[in-house]
Amino acid sequence: MRATTRLTLTATISASAMLLAACGGGSGSSGSSASGDSASKEGGSISVRGCNPENPLIPGATTETCGGDVIDAVTARLVHYNVDTAKPENDIAESIETQDNQTFTIKLKKGYKFSDGTEVKAKNFVDAWNYTALSTNAQGASYFMEPIEGFADLQAEEGQQPKAKTMSGLKVVDDHTFTIKTTDKVSNLPERLGYSAFAPLPDSFTKDPKAFGDKPVGAGPYVVESWTKNQSIVLKKNPSYSGSNKGSLDQITFKIYQDSSAAYNDVMAGNLDVTDEVPSSAITADKYKTDLPDRNAQKEYGGISTVTFASAKADPAVQNPKVRQAISMAIDREAVIKSQFNGTRTPATGWVATTVNGYKAGACGEFCTYDAAKAKAKLQEAGGFTGKLTLSYNADASHKDWTEATCQSIKEALAIDCVATPVVDFKTFRTQVKKREMKGMFRTGWQMDYPSIENFLTPIFATGASSNDGDYSNAAFDAKLKEAAAATDSAKANELYQEAEGMLKEQMPSIPLWYPKSTIGWSPKVTNVKISAFGKPDYVGIKLK
Structure with missing residues (x-):
């Protein structure tokens, strides 16, 4: 949230949806983005700066970075964007093939699990994308489904009902295969499929979407343990995680701040482990480099x-x-x-x-x-x-x-x-x-x-x-x-x-x-802190010393 469409909260630019990420500053060369991890250990918990999500934590509803940071940690998609380069790499997808840039065949890896233990199947993608596209569901990221054939039939004016509830361009072939047909040729569709709006949803989602929005079930390395509105969002490691992007930490707590300077001061005091924004007062004259020696990084991003x-x-x-x-x-x-x-x-x-x-x-x-x-x-x-x-x-x-x-x-x-x-x-x-x-x-x-x-x-x-x-x-x-x-x-x-x-x-x-x-800072207790190609801390990759 924002890739994809991320509007960002902070003073730099998210995205996703829809419109800024973290502030600038740095610890050395502009390409530097990580602390060392030679003395890291597994497990433990950290706290990081968070902000109030604009919407429920449903992938198709989240188009800004406050909710997007959480969604990125709790969902997996067909492809995963490389932390350093943003290059798409297959994740849940075994393969994505097309001969004409209009009909795409997706094969899934077998045995990939949601955090509730159920297997991720082709229908979980097709059902999720149809839900996101249907105008009566009012999902902010529905626009991402527009290239798919039949999207227009799921749209209607307020108070009206759409002609259809499923897109004709999505077909389930078997449990681990589905096809996408687009209305027109879309040369970069495979690159788009790593955006959070394209995450699969478990069968349980439709039973209570409202409850899901408070405590989503995804296939990512973490799960939402609790969300105390205006205070914190607590993530725990997903015991059913099947992918290759595993997290080291047992718990990540997003502490919600109304003031980025307060978060920065808490990092200096050791009361917060990572802040994704360095306030302008600390950017001036490179003050943050003195405040957080060897505990800051800067990186250009998209x-x-x-x-x-x-x-x-x-x-x-x-x-x-x-x-x-x-x-x-x-x-x-x-x-x-x-x-x-x-x-x-x-x-x-x-x-x-x-x-x-x-x-x-x-x-x-x-x-x-x-x-x-x-x-x-x-x-x-x-x-x-x-x-x-x-x-x-x-x-x-x-x-x-x-x-x-x-x-x-x-x-x-x-x-x-x-x-x-x-x-x-x-x-x-x-x-x-x-x-x-x-x-x-x-x-x-x-x-x-x-x-x-x-x-x-x-x-x-x-x-x-x-x-x-x-x-x-x-x-x-x-x-x-x-x-x-x-x-x-x-x-x-x-x-x-x-x-x-x-x-x-x-x-x-x-x-x-x-x-x-993007400029970030962290406490003395953490290591392997990197800025992703999207300008956000790679929360999943952080470790304790």
């Missing part, structure tokens, strides 16, 4: 920080593309990065992370380059802007300082009354965004769900997409996405996706800000 404009339904005042372009040119990214992040960001020149397959610099053109004079001229061309412009952020992570600095840059360049506006926590913030109650601008970010340029475009900007918070809609853009997905050659597909990305600057549905690095 993510981006952005600011999204409210939809027309929520705020008609910010719909003029020229106003949006002017605001973007009024943001001095270099200055904000220097003052707020101690240089641990890189100014964004487009909407796709630099680390993913298909990235191309410069998609945003001049509109992502700070130029106060051009910004003023563009605003005059638009007819000006009157009233207050809010830049909202969730107050339970380190966003206050950089949002205020960003607003100050806009004020100085355009004389617009820009006000950084806090919302109590990520769950409340995302609820307001989803209900189209958020006005002006609001912070967003994206943690890749899978390492492809497509993942930074389709889920966020396709018409009606699940993470399309600004309701951007462009028929030509949608057509280009479809053309790219049908390409059989990956280089050609990337070229077409790059053309689609270039269209975004015409309406500027969001403002690219910067590409982040």
Whole structure:
């Protein structure tokens, strides 16, 4: 949650769904991501920083990192993304084969178990994906099922019933084999299947989905022992785990914090073992390196920080593309990065992370380059802007300082009354965004769900997409996405996706800000602490000294 679609809580960018992960900082080279593990031991328990999941802990409902961190530990999917490279590696899948990029045959490993001891079978995937896709189930990650033939028949307007409850493109062949047929060719479908929305669900799920959301049953290395709302989520090692990504620890407790600085202070005091976010106050002048000597790491990952404009339904005042372009040119990214992040960001020149397959610099053109004079001229061309412009952020992570600095840059360049506006926590913030109650601008970010340029475009900007918070809609853009997905050659597909990305600057549905690095810190008692290619701590791999 976010691969896949992860909106992220923190000041860097999750994802999944849908939009940021951890802060930047580091312990040495930018590629460094792990502590040593030469003196590690098996078992034991640790506590790590957590945050309030936006939704029940159902794979198809979880599109943000607060719930996604838990889902990643308790589920297994057809493929597993390599911690260091994000390369897809078969997990529950024995094989994934296709001759035409439209019909795929999936064979499962025999004997792979859920945490309740039942075997993972083909029907558990087919039933789970149908449940996620069915519009009446209101699953946030349903969009990931759209390429499958018959998805449209499971969609209906609110208050209406869909024509079907199962997708025609999914067929169970036998207990360990099923097929996927997509409406159009999808060249990167195998890479997508490691996202959490594609996790299988046990037969017991349909008996009580609500209870499952509090205490999910998965096939991953850990199980949810308890979830005390607003306080903690406790994971225990799964005794039935059948895969190769085993955890060392007996217990992992996600302690839920409303303030990232409090979590950081607890790590320094030894009251918390891992924090996935280093607050900006510690990033400044590399203070965290002194606070946590030899107990910090930094790594670039597939993510981006952005600011999204409210939809027309929520705020008609910010719909003029020229106003949006002017605001973007009024943001001095270099200055904000220097003052707020101690240089641990890189100014964004487009909407796709630099680390993913298909990235191309410069998609945003001049509109992502700070130029106060051009910004003023563009605003005059638009007819000006009157009233207050809010830049909202969730107050339970380190966003206050950089949002205020960003607003100050806009004020100085355009004389617009820009006000950084806090919302109590990520769950409340995302609820307001989803209900189209958020006005002006609001912070967003994206943690890749899978390492492809497509993942930074389709889920966020396709018409009606699940993470399309600004309701951007462009028929030509949608057509280009479809053309790219049908390409059989990956280089050609990337070229077409790059053309689609270039269209975004015409309406500027969001403002690219910067590409982040993830910075984490840990206590003296743990080792083998690594940052994954998705910018999150590899909780399953952590060990005690």
